[in-house]
Amino acid sequence: MHTSPPLSTEPLRFIVPPILHRFLQNGTPVHIIPAANEDLVTVTVAMRTGARHDVFPGETSIAAQMLSRGTTRLDALGFAEEVERRGCSVRTISDSDACSVQASGLIEWFDDLVLLAAECLLTPRFDATELDKLRQRITSDMMVDLVDVEWLANRACALRAFDGHPYARPRNGNPTTLRELTPEILRDAHARMLAAPRNIIVAGPVNADIVIEKLEAAFGGMQSPSPLIPTPRSIMRPRTGVIAPKRDAVQTAFRVALPCVSFDHPDYAAMQLVTTVLGGYSLARLFSVLREEKGYTYGAYAFSDVRTHGATTGIVTSVGNDFTADTMAVIANEVTRIGSERIDDEELENARQQILGTFARSNETPQQTASLVWTMLQHELPMDYFERHIMRIQRLVPEDLIGVQERYFSTKAWVVGVSGQPNVVRPAIEGVVDTIEEWTAEGYE
Structure with missing residues (x-):
């Protein structure tokens, strides 16, 4: 006999876990989510600048992807080895509105995670050879996208769903603009990242005072954030x-x-x-x-x-x-x-x-x-x-x-x-x- 499962009649009560809000001396807000029973810790440095601020198409996304592909101290392979031999992860994320560096691993590596996140964010190498490798991979992906009807429909819709707005542009640019990106262009985009309004979020079994001490040592030298040029709201071209x-x-x-x-x-x-x-x-x-x-x-x-x-x-x-x-x-x-x-x-x-x-x-x-x-x-x-x-x-x-x-x-x-x-x-x-x-x-x- 077919019966319907009973629906819950108990209201869901969602309460955000306790969050400690602090500031570094340079004005960077820090948000700490303690969790004593967790082994994993995550450090996220998030900046409010993304592809909609691009001067050159694709510069923010490509610059963000290059952050973990070599630093002043280490080449791409050396940096990857430093991260992976600790069983940790350091990744970069970017979209139209923001970009971030996120480091995660076991709590025993917290000090190293902070330093590795700071190293890739503050001292990226922007090596020309690594840029060429990334460019080739992304270009190959773009050519695959070009025969994918779902991707094509998405691009077609974006053209008028975000009529004349930066949101209508593809995040990575296109093969033509990608070929023209240089380390110098990426360094300019990186400078904009560092100057953008930012937040640092730490989640895991941490002591707030120790977190602030470590973050101050790693990120305290960053300049105070500057306001970005305003972006208008997007509009659609209906019908x-x-x-x-x-x-x-x-x-x-x-x-x-x-x-x-x-x-x-x-x-x-x-x-x-x-x-x-x-x-x-x-x-x-x-x-x-x-x-x-x-x-x-x-x-x-x-x-x-x-x-x-x-x-x-x-x-x-x-x-x-x-x-x-x-x-x-x-x-x-x-x-x-x-x-x-x-x-x-x-x-x-x-x-x-x-x-x-x-x-x-x-x-x-x-x-x-x-x-x-x-x-x-x-x-x-x-x-x-x-x-x-x-x-x-x-x-x-x-x-x-x-x-x-x-x-x-x-x-x-x-x-x-x-x-x-x-x-x-x-x-x-x-x-x-x-x-x-x-x-x-x-x-x-």
Whole structure:
């Protein structure tokens, strides 16, 4: 006999673990998440500058990747050996808004982790030979991307989802700009990193006084942060379709963008619920129709892409050429339906439980809490933001969502990016957009 699992009736109470907030003498904020019962410690130095600040396309991302590829003291192999023989990890991360150095390992190596993180951040070598190796690898990846319809659809959508904004640019640039990057350009990008507003987050079984002492010795010589040139918020060009043609494609990839809001917007909690109902998991509408009912695809999803200077709700799926037109019609119908009809109680409750369960599983360790802290810092949110957000998610009822559904979920506001055979994809999108453009692989010669 088929029965439904009982839904939890106990409210989720999320409380951010205790965080100690200190400052280095140069004004760098330090956030310490103690965890006496953990063996792992992570040190993250995060800087609020990313690809949107690039003077030369790709400079921030490539400079960040070069930080751990040799220092003044050690070449790339020597630095890797210093890290790995301790069983530790030192990695760099960059995106449109920020970049960071993250060192992690067993607590017994804490002193060394701080020094290794400081060494790669403060004294990178920017060796020309290592740059050439990295350039060749990334260029090879780019040429693979160029035949991937999902990547092409993403690039096509970004062109008008972030109309004229730095977010529309690929993080690494393109093969042409990559060939023109020099160590001198990377050093200029590195100088911008060091001058940007920064935070240091330490998570693990640490003593706060010792942490500050070690960080002061390693990072205290950095200049006080300087404000960056402001970046405007991104805007969309609604009702625009962008085609990235791939004439030999056997499938069509869709990447659709709808308006979204920032984390601190009053509508965000409701937006998250509506987006989850639309396509946030395997019980969601897009997945149920396109995969379970029609069998067109392995998956169809909707998600929020919230950045510091813009936000979109994305829809993604890929289908065989024969199913392209009907898939576009299904997506349009589901967006229109969720933008105009009340969500029923059971559907909302399923989505709520999905959000709560995913959130709880994603914030179990001090290192996961550190990531949450960086999100709050980067988006200038209060430290109890997620506690209040989780409570808000649990209080909303279908009637609370209707205004959000009507404001943000409409084909009148969307951008449709699509990649595949032009004679297949163009007829599929002609009725759901007002203008159609073509994305070209300029710079990929």
